[in-house]
Amino acid sequence: xxxxxxxxxxxxxxxxxxxxxxxxxxxxxxxxxxxxxxxxxxxxxxxxxxxxxxxxxxxxxxxxxxxxxxxxxxxxxxxxxxxxxxxxxxxxxxxxxxxxxxxxxxxxxxxxxxxxxxxxxxxxx
Numbered sequence: 776x777x778x779x780x781x782x783x784x785x786x787x788x789x790x791x792x793x794x795x796x797x798x799x800x801x802x803x804x805x806x807x808x809x810x811x812x813x814x815x816x817x818x819x820x821x822x823x824x825x826x827x828x829x830x831x832x833x834x835x836x837x838x839x840x841x842x843x844x845x846x847x848x849x850x851x852x853x854x855x856x857x858x859x860x861x862x863x864x865x866x867x868x869x870x871x872x873x874x875x876x877x878x879x880x881x882x883x884x885x886x887x888x889x890x891x892x893x894x895x896x897x898x899x900x
Contacts, residue, residue, distance in 0.1 A: 777801030784894030797871035
């Protein structure tokens with residue numbers, strides 16, 4: 776069984792930084808990678824960032840490129856999302872999940888499963 780727990784969210788001001796953590800347990804070696812998605816009130820869940828297990832390649836949404844960084848600590852089975860230069864439009868619940876279905880596009884939510892409960896990020900202006 777796979778278990779995912781996100782943490783690290785909070786209330787910050789524009790321009791501040793936060794680091795989200797995603798602790799994952801289970802058969803992590805069977806994953807293609809891990810991804811972060813977010814969902815703002817009244818909006819669809821959207822891709823934020825992903826990391827590929829095989830070579831640590833990273834992928835980012837255009838809206839967060841150059842501000843957010845995804846990384847992983849294999850020893851801790853944890854994936855991080857370092858968020859710098861936060862903006863009010865980054866306000867959302869952030870979710871992480873393992874990519875368990877094959878597909879070259881790491882932004883497709885349908886290729887991810889075992890979603891965590893999410894962590895709220897609120898950026899005030």
